[in-house]
Amino acid sequence: MPDDEKDLTCPHCDGRLSKWKTPLASTWGTEYQYVCFNDECPYYVRGWKWMREKYNVRASYRFRYDPTTGEKGPLPVWSPDAMKDKTIEGDEEE
Numbered sequence: 869m870p871d872d873e874k875d876l877t878c879p880h881c882d883g884r885l886s887k888w889k890t891p892l893a894s895t896w897g898t899e900y901q902y903v904c905f906n907d908e909c910p911y912y913v914r915g916w917k918w919m920r921e922k923y924n925v926r927a928s929y930r931f932r933y934d935p936t937t938g939e940k941g942p943l944p945v946w947s948p949d950a951m952k953d954k955t956i957e958g959d960e961e962e
């Protein structure tokens with residue numbers, strides 16, 4: 869992958885972003901994106917409380933970065949393990 873994508877970190881927790889395969893059914897037109905799967909990430913931790921208070925639902929979101937458009941935004945999750953199986957193996961260690 870290009871050099872500028874190698875060391876992508878989450879602006880909320882400084883954790884390394886995981887390469888994440890975009891689900892086919894999604895409206896994102898990109899093949900993959902980068903997502904922070906750190907369970908300690910403040911963005912994600914705060915999300916649980918926020919979603920419960922605003923919408924009374926048990927859900928949160930993780931930090932998401934789209935390398936194609938440069939867009940940053942939330943990736944909704946409904947459990948700590950949600951979406952984790954979509955990360956692309958092999959990019960973690962280099």
Ligand SMILES: [Zn+2]
Nearest residue numbers: 878881904909
């Ligand atoms: Zn994070």
